Amino acid sequence: MAQPSVLVVEDEAPQREVLVYNLEAEGFMVLQATTGDAALEMAREDVPDLILLDWMLPEVSGIEVCRRLKSAADTRAIPVIMISARSEEVDRVRGLETGADDYVVKPYSVVELMARIRTQLRRVRPASVGERLEFGDVTLDTAEHRVFRAGNELHLGPTEFRLLTTFMERPGRVWSRDQLLDRVWGRDIYVDSRTVDVHVGRLRKALRNATGADDPIRTVRGAGYALG
Known part of the structure; x- marks a missing residue:
């Protein structure tokens, strides 16, 4: 991140x-x-x-x-x-x-x-100082780099982990693709904005597969993504 x-x-x-x-x-x-x-x-x-x-x-x-x-x-x-x-x-x-x-x-x-x-x-930015993040039934431990949903551990790639951290630090905030690129990939790295969609899709799949529960990430048409 x-x-x-x-x-x-x-x-x-x-x-x-x-x-x-x-x-x-x-x-x-x-x-x-x-x-x-x-x-x-x-x-x-x-x-x-x-x-x-x-x-x-x-x-x-x-x-x-x-x-x-x-x-x-x-x-x-x-x-x-x-x-x-x-x-x-x-x-x-x-x-x-x-x-x-x-x-x-x-x-x-x-x-x-x-x-x-x-x-x-x-x-x-609680994750930057090693805080444990919680949203609904999702828990993210920044120190141990582990994520759980309803007690089930999720196995996320590093990019998906950084994406989820960003969403959980500011639940409800709508993040544009460009803002997510800056926060997750960094300002000095060029990545096509469509790459964001791919990784958000992977994160959503992992969150759903953990318990079969609803997808907590929402797509905001013309704006980006938000958690909750």
Whole structure:
């Protein structure tokens, strides 16, 4: 499965380089933006798993970027960690009330920041931190790489396992083929979108054959696939 992606929005190069270095060392895929407008565009196009957002940005402030992200349907679910030199309680409250999921004051501990990032990712991408996932009678153990339906173990190929993980992390969400390609195969690998249909078909067959129960994956005409 593709690594969790983090969008770093920071206009000061030294600060940005430190963040990028440490995030890549932790295994994250890092996107970068230096202005609020660029951040908003990247968030809509790339849909990162998490955004590290500096308060003080040229043109559009971090507070305004956060407000826009949280008011748009396609980006409101992305966790935002606001980073700021403003340490007063009123500033922290303002950041959180604007929609930030966490607020970190400069200078900060990199170790603590990474822990806060993992906490937020546990909520939106639990598989990336080794969580056990459940949906109905389906259980997926990310640590042991095993899947069960109604107590019966399913034998899935690696691609089908990654697909099911993606669906179970966000039940009900409709994933387009392109989004599944990015999440399951990775942005740097070219795969025809029809390949997604083939692997979703294999996953459906495995889920049905386990117990003869209904197919929990739904096709959304003109949009993609969703679990439940």
